[in-house]
Amino acid sequence: MILYRIIGNDLPPRHKEGQTLSNLQFILDHEPTFPNTRKIFVLNRIIDPVNEATIIRLLDRYNMEYIRVPFDEKEYEQLDFQLESFPDADFLHSDDYRRYSKVAKLRALDYTYHKKNLYAMNNNGGRNTAIQHGKSIPNAKWIMPFDGNCYLSNNGFKEIRAQLEKYGKDTKYFVVPMTRLLNNSVLLNNLDERPKTPEEPQIIFRYDASEEYNLNMRYGRRSKLELLWRLGALENRRLNRPTVPWEPAERPYSKDKGNFKNIGWVFRLFSGNPQQEENKKEASSIRAFNRLLAIQSSLDSLDESIARRTFRHDKLFLYNEIDVNQRRYDYWTKHKEVTLAVERLEQAANEVLEGSQQRLAPISSTTQNGMPFETVPEKDELGPLSQNVTILTLAQYLLGNEKYGRGAANLIRVHFLNEYAVEDEDEYNSARRIPDDSHLLDFLSDQGYSFPSLSRVPHVVPKYSNSRILNTSDLTKTDLSSLLDCIRLLRKMQVLTHKEYIDLQAITAEFLEYLVTSPTGIHLAQMTDHRGVLYDLQVTAMAAFTDDVRLFLRVANRCRMRIGKQFKEDGTQPYEETSTRTRLLSSGSSDHQVERRALLHYQTLNLQYWTLLARGIQNAGIAKDIWHYTAANEGQISHAVVRHLQTYADTLPTLSPADADFARSRLRPLAYMAQAAFRHSHEKKTPIDDRVKARTEQDREWIERHVSLFGDQWSAEPLEEEELVHDILKIMHDDKIKGRLGVPPFWMLTSTNS
Structure with a gap:
């Protein structure tokens, strides 16, 4: 008899952290030795190498046999989420999904991790490894691929x-x-x-049994129940009915259906959470x-730990650092086009x-009420503010x-940090702390770790107010990615x-x-x-800036579900078109132009946001x-x-000069960013x-x-001097002056694609 224990990773909150090691120690200390039985432990894709090394040392100390199923990070990184099997595109934002219970939503999300779960958890893969290993042992008659926390007592083994x-x-x-045990000590x-x-x-499998576990059944998704049902051991569970259409269907009944017997018993050692181990329906649900x-938290943590090896929150998101630096060298070496663009930039600045x-x-010239400006910022100021800071x-x-x-820094201080503007600093006054009593500390300005100054402004700039200036409705309509860069x-x-950066x-x-x-x-x-x-662009840009890698990855991965909803095979945008026509109807306009x-x-705005989002994800x-x-x-x-x-390249020659200029001004940034x-x-x-491989290559060449x-x-950029007589045109013009075209100012100076 070969008794396998398949040891995987702790998965809080299902397991208490460290419970696998604790239970393994208990088994090694207290489980009896059984006659004609080899005990072998399967180390099943242990992700943390320190944890795996600790388990191996423990097994070696007790002279126990083990086999490793290694976790290959490179192999894992090739796997992707399952996003396209749901009934509707962008299903996680659908009305159907919104009506699901919390558990049903979790199950739908769980399916998106299907391939990652199969590899990293390797639930049935570990069991099948044990079965195949057992069949390779010449004298093995009975193969027992048990879960890692299973414990056999003397009498339980004797009956088996x-x-x-x-x-x-x-x-x-x-x-x-x-x-299930609530306390392992009852076994003593x-x-x-x-x-x-x-x-x-x-x-338990006889050496010549042909059945194995279904490798397409992931952990948490009937991984063991499916085989029990196929053998006829769980007839009343009606497991042949898939719970939802996107899940893999179970295999039909086994040809060995009915060829089984119930024997003996086995204990499952304590998971570390008593609420989950009681024999109650509530415990089963918990x-x-x-x-x-x-499962989802473990895989998210794994993805985050891999990402953090290269991710830096201070790395530019929208702009490519190499490209931006190259533009500076181009300017220094008198590149003609770059020089002209920088001259326009200087004028704008x-x-x-x-x-x-x-x-x-600055503080020295504030008004009597202490405000560093004459009027409170107006509504919808975030777009122009972002543009000005960028310039x-x-x-x-x-x-x-x-x-x-x-x-630029003072604009940020006044509008975001509620701080006073800072005057020109020099090496002598930059160590000052608080203006009204800094003269008392002059003798300390050249002492301690702050000398010489680590930055060119005071370490602490006083605030004029603790109230928030920016309003949230403005936030939801304005792309912040260039401002954060x-x-x-x-x-x-x-x-x-x-x-200030941390604030x-x-x-x-x-x-x-x-x-x-x-x-x-x-x-x-x-x-x-x-x-x-725009929402996805905002969230990914902010998540990157705030070092929330897990949220960044979640949105960067799930945003792809929108693609099948928003775009048809031919590239058309039915939802954007419908949305635009609704705006036209509400404005009462029937003018063809x-x-x-x-x-x-x-439609360009939608594609512009998609392109910025794609570039941000590429840069990260x-x-x-x-x-x-x-x-x-x-x-x-x-x-x-x-x-x-x-589409517009074909129609440009037929447009009036004004319409052609308008089209080019909207399409030019999109075209070069797409390139x-x-x-x-x-x-x-x-x-x-x-x-779509051939089609994609044709698109690239085009x-x-x-x-x-x-x-x-x-x-x-051409000036738009036409009289705006239609409401929809006024809204579009308003989008432009408020920086809502998805085009950062002087975008050509942040790209080297020419």
Whole structure:
């Protein structure tokens, strides 16, 4: 007889952390030695190498046999979520999903982890490894692939052995009922009697048994029950009925159905949570719920730990650091187009500084009531604020003039941190702490760890108010990704202090919490047009900035479910078109030109947000590239962008000069950013679905050949001077001046795709 114990990973809250080691120690200390029985332990894909090494040392100390099923991180990283098997595209944002119970929602989410669960948990894989290993042992007659926390007592084993000897000639499978323990020490009281055994049993296989466990049944999804049902051991469970249509169906009854007997008993050692081990329906429900939570949490933790080896929250998200740096070298070496663009940038930066002068009055010139500006910021100011900070930050980065960086930092201080603006600092006064009593500390300014100053501004800037300035409705309509990148750059240039940077992370974390948990945020997440994509862009950008890697990965992975909803195989955007036509109806417009512009505006906006999201995920480098992700209906972001550009490339020659200028101004940033996304995926050899491989290559070649149809990358934006007589056009113009086109200012200076 070969008694296997398959040892996996602890999964809190289903198991208490460290319970596997504790129970293994108990087995090694107290389980009897049985005649004609080899005990072998299967180390089943233990993820933590320190934990695995500890288990091996413990087994070696007791001279126990073991076999390893190693966890190969590279193999695991190739696996992806199951996102395309649900009844509807973007199912997790659907009305049907919203009506599910909490457990039903967890089960639907659990399915998305199917392949990752199969590999990392390897539940039935570990059992089958034991069965195959047992069959390779010459004298092995009975193979017992038991769970890692199973414990056999003397009397339990004696009954099993007696029944095997009595019925083993004619029976290939024996089912061993199990009871759960609330306290392992009851096994030490010498009362070795048959307990009540209502729990899921273990199975013993004769050496010539043909059945094995179903490798497509993951942990938490009938992994053992399926085989018990196929053998006829659980007829009353009606397990042949799949709970939901997307789950793998069980195999039919085994040809050995009925060839089994129930024998003996086995104990399952304590999991560490007494509520889960009682023989009650409630305990079973708690176990099931916690098992689902534990599986998903464990896999999320694993993904996060892998991602954190390369992820840095201070790495630029929207901008590519190498590209931005290259633009600076281009400017220094007098690259003609870059120089002209930087000159326009300098002019814009000077205008921003001049326009914000009253708003950025330093402490020394504040008003009588202590406010650092004359009026309270208006509603919908986040877009222009983001644009101004971006312009000033890029000007400091490329031109090296500190007045621009200081202006950008002061805008952030006043509007985000409720701090006063900081005046020009020098090495002598930069160590000051608090203005009104700093003269008392002058003699300390050149002492301690703060000398010489670690930054170019005071370590503590006083606040004028503790109230929040930005309103949340503005937040939900404005892309913050370029602003967050500018905060990173300002910190790297030492224009913001470390404390200010941390405070900004904390404020962003509050905004992020609002987006993820508030009714408004959840409603936005369920939108099927550009607003839902902007929401995902906001959450991923904020999660990256606040170092919330787990949330970043969750959104970066699940956002792909929107692709099959938003895009058809031919690249059209039915939901965006419907949304736009609804806006046109509500505005009362029936003008064909207005309709054409509105469709161009909103469809481009949707694709622009998708492209920014794809570029952010590409730059972060810790999640699957979404640019070429192919939905079940063969919809792709990359193909939708190219088809959109192709449609307008064909019609540009037929448009009036005004309409052609409008189209090019909207499409040019999208075209060049799409080119950068194509090049990134091509260089990284991103896997592409075989169904669309040829089409994707044609799209890449088209964008390389025709991107210039939409104008030169370095062209200045044309001024829109037409009279805006329609409400929808006014809204579109409002989007532009409030920075809601999904196009960062001077985007051409942050990309090297030309």
